[in-house]
Amino acid sequence: MTQASRPTPLAPGSGPGRRGVVGGLFGLTAAALAAPVLTACGGGPKADPKTVTFGSNGADAAPKSAYAAVTKAFTRDSGLKVATNTVDHDTFQKSITSYLQGTPDDVFTWFAGYRMQYFAKKGLATPLDDVWEKLGDGFSDATRQLSRGEDGKYYFVPLYNYPWAVFYRKSLFAERGYEVPATWEEFIALAKRMRGDGLDPVASGYGGGDSWSVLGAFDYLNLRANGYDFHMALMRGETSWTDQRTTRVLDLWRELTPHYQKSGGGRSWQDAAQSLLDKKTGMAVIGLFLGQQVTDEKIRADLDFFAFPEIDPAHGQDAVEAPTDGFMLSRRPKNEDGAKKFLTYLGGAAAEEAYMKADPSNLAVNERASTASYNPLQRKSAELIARAKHISQFADRDSDPGFISTVVLPGLTEWLGHPDDGAATLKKIESQRSRFFTA
Known part of the structure; x- marks a missing residue:
């Protein structure tokens, strides 16, 4: 949300720019067709086994810096490169359907709950049950619920939320x-x-x-x-x-x-x-x-x-x-093995800690992530969410x-x-x- 921490304004170019969305999110509007098109990073038929492509909507300064810190740490630990394709929030959301139907990046940023389930149901995302087996038990039941598709499989890896x-x-x-x-x-x-x-x-x-x-x-x-x-x-x-x-x-x-x-x-x-x-x-x-x-x-x-x-x-x-943002895996990733390693890292405590150091306006979702750098409002917010039996997103995310x-x-x-x-x-x-x- 020019930080990614607010619900999605419901008209293009109005209100906070970071969550701009048009009414016809799941189909391109005239405004979307007139906007710059979201295309995959290095989109060709051949895959580079040492590179994972990443489609990001974090174009504002804080999230862009945060994602750079996370991908740098992943490359250092894994030896895999991450080719990041950063597009402004509005263009990303206006073009998301055509992007996913074409040759999208391996991993892309998106939202938990209904919006994730929509693309999962359409067959535009790859299940992530094997990734979740590696993530362990660092997530609440409510967060796990938000990360599953209607078929019960996982399609989403969460990064942060806020109440x-x-x-x-x-x-x-x-x-x-x-x-x-x-x-x-x-x-x-x-x-x-x-x-x-x-x-x-x-x-x-x-x-x-x-x-x-x-x-x-x-x-x-x-x-x-x-x-x-x-x-x-x-x-x-x-x-x-x-x-x-x-x-x-x-x-x-x-x-x-x-x-x-x-x-x-x-x-x-x-x-x-x-x-x-x-x-x-x-x-x-x-x-x-x-x-x-x-x-x-x-x-x-x-x-x-x-x-x-x-x-x-x-x-x-x-x-x-508590709107929750994170990542999904495209339907036919060119480097599926590398992409799943990246997603496993993104869902871990180390990645969330690296992200929050650069963008402290949100809360880490992984319960094992350190909260030592949190201010009092962040700490209280984390406690509120941790106590929740149910987590809803926001009306335009749940509908x-x-x-x-x-x-x-x-x-x-x-x-x-x-x-x-x-x-x-x-x-x-x-x-x-x-x-x-x-x-």
Whole structure:
């Protein structure tokens, strides 16, 4: 996400550049055809047994430097060279389907969960069960779940993730005597108290290309009220959007909307985040990438977060939104043996430690990786994810991005402008579901 640590903005060229994506991710759009094409590095029919080709979307300074450090270490340890083909994030995602159908690089960067499963199901990736046998037990059950295709085989090797939570300034809470809420009732009560104190309780910025930012609240409301299984069924088009459980999500959300910072539709997520840093708002439902806004280390030390509050005790706080990035193996790699050695290295603790030293905005996924260099927010984030029973990605990663960008987001942002009972909004979204999901 110009660091790779935020969810994917849902319009090309808008919002943070590193996660730009168009609605038709799984098919080329006119914009994609007009963009520079993602092609394989040294794409010819003959393989060099001493070289592994690597397609990377890490074009920004920090991830590019981090990948360079990782590939250098792999070459030193293995004797194999890595030919890296770096393409900017937007072009990579717009061209990914045609790239994988052609002669792609051996290994390529991608995302866990639904997006990985889509290409695995299409036969555009090679199973990695033998790689996972070598990786050992350094990953949680939730991370393993995100790395498997629908057929139960592994297709993905994770590198890093980061959580979404409710962030706040510790000094503000101490000055005003606020206590961290654990339940929805306590959360709403705290918001009302902040409002009474003349403070905007919840930062809000979803203007222009930042409409994706509202999905963090929607996802958590659904996960807490209805549980992980229902949330995933809804994201994957298996459940009706007019289901009474989805109606309840909007009912709950309507309780919170009076406490949002006004005019969120005319504000960027960065401006909303800054209002939290400036103590003009009390809380923000946002990802760990919030820290990228901080230039004063005293303010960084004053930042904290709490898990999104419990709504239904049956589900508690057992699910965490933690988008996970990593790698896949193309369907016909030219150097399969070398590529699998590279992937085995990429999934190991040493590679993750090398990456995090150059790009500390994320968290290592391998539980054996050292966290000695982590700042307090990173350490707490790692603990939050480690405790999770379920890990969701983010709505546009767990669902068809076209459905989210052209149907769900316009519906939800329009509703946020005038949060009524939501029935008409959900009916409109449901009417389009069959266009994107087939039995």
